[in-house]
Amino acid sequence: MLAIIDYGVGNLFSLSRSLEYLEVECKITRSLDELKSADRIILPGVGAFGDARKKLEELSLVEPIQELAASGKPFLGICLGMQLLFDKSEEFGEHLGLGLIPGRIVSMREAFDQANIDLKVPQIGWNKLDVQNAESPLVKSLGENDFVYYVHSYYATDCEEHLVADSEYGLSIPGIVQNKNVYGTQFHPEKSGDVGLNILKAFTEVPV
Template identity: 75%
Template sequence: MIAIIDYGVGNLFSLARSLEYIGEKSVVTRDLSILEEADQIILPGVGAFGDAIEKLAQLDLIEPIQKLAASGKPFLGICLGMQLLFETSEEFGSHEGLGLIPGKIVSMTDAFQQKNIDLKVPQIGWNQLEVLTDECPLVRDLQQGDYVYYVHSFYAADCEESLVAVSDYGVKVPGIVQKDNVMGTQFHPEKSGDVGLKILKAFAEVGK
């Protein structure tokens, strides 16, 4: 069973429906006993980093999430959930993340201004993935150039050792990252059609 962490951020049930579609059982919960019993954990999220990490803190979920990740259980962060895996974020101030993957979350707008890049922020829509390594289970069934669906204004930086796949949007946007059992996708697999379903299926089968 896959546990989807419910902390009041994001459309969790579209993710649950996607998992149901590929034949995987899931539960949307913040109950620690259920999270500990689950085979895999997903941390979704949309919105601002600071608000999300504050909600995790208010629910006393930060340390339990860190312990779940340290236990070796397959762990996946999606969109803002992926960003929360990193050490810090500079979105609307400076915030500490979960510290599960080395690196920081930075502003796409600032990067574009520094490089005189004329692209819209946020990045909303489909973009191609360039897979850099086949060692991550999430890319098991992917092809170079597969399209996935993004919605974001900030992106991960200083995370070269954890890069699995990137997309080109003025800058190289980390699309998939991994450190040991902890993985993340900046894009939304549940909104990425057949490609996204393949990624979710691959995650659901980690360790099986």
């Protein structure tokens, strides 16, 4: 069974519908017992990093999530859920992440201003995904011209060692990252058509 963590931040309905379409048994839950019994776990998320971290703390989920990831169970963070996997974020102040993938989350607007890049922030829309590490199981079905759907104003940096795929949007935006059994997608696979469904399917097939 796949567990989707419900902590009050995330697009749970479309994600669960996508998994049901793939005929994957899934459950939306915040129960520690159900999370421990699940074969794999997804941490979704939309909104601000600090607010999401606070909700995880209020539900006493920070340490259990870290322990579940350390156990070797396949773990996937989506959008803000991916950003929470990192060490820290600079969104509206500095906030600690879950420390599951080395790196930090920084402002696209500030990076664009420093580099004189004239692009809209947030990035909203489709962008091509370029594979940098073909060994990752999440990209086994990706082609050379596959697009995915992004909605974000902050992005991951200092994570080159764990970069699986990126997209060009003024600069290199990490789209998929991986640290052993912990995966993250900055884009929304559940909103990315067949390409996103294939990525979700690949995650459900990662050996437990």
